[in-house]
Amino acid sequence: MNLLHLLDDTKCCEVIRTHRWPEGVRCPHCHADQITKQSRDEHQRARQRYRCLGCQQKFDDLTGTVFAGQHQPLRVWVAGLYLMGLNLSNRQISHELGVNEDDAHQLTRQLRQGGGGCGHHP
Template identity: 75%
Template structure:
């Protein structure tokens, strides 16, 4: 039987990460300088490019400072997990499809969701903003006289 992982190409996964991460060219994730040089490939993942920043002299690779960094699962596994999350599959289904332990799938989906939250910006409202419906929890269910008394209203005013 053919699995999704077999259809993914490591080289293409790393190319896509580079294109999405650095559309204007590679920059240092530490000092954001554009002056970087290639420093060979990773020993364990041959399509994972290493770099050195000429500004701060720090070394990094394609996955440094991303949600994919520091995990034992290969990049194609993460890409497949993202795809399956987009299909709204459960963690159990994702684990089954990818041949993973359910705990590993849970940790991957949690990391990916947190990465989305961390990368999103807080929306800024501008112009006229309208608000509908305000819900106040007044408490004292069934004791409307006590609620009116707490609001400073007499029973006759309402």
């Protein structure tokens, strides 16, 4: 069984949301905690949209993280992160994820460079 069949984008978003904002959603722009939920993303229904009542900026669960703006589904990124933790090669990761080696290399490179991007702000 493929690892990706065990994951879904909804659960991945929930995990990212919990780790990113352990004490509640905060604006990634001004760090205010007065937030309103907006509609969900049309293309990725798992992503919750928000609007900050402080600075009026709109954002979603992935804004300002390494996962934002990627063409691969979120579950591919989360699975890739897990496989990197197992110290698999890019070739092994590409095989496990069902992506070509160039995409696996790009994914692991971006995760290494931007892995700190989804942490919460004090």
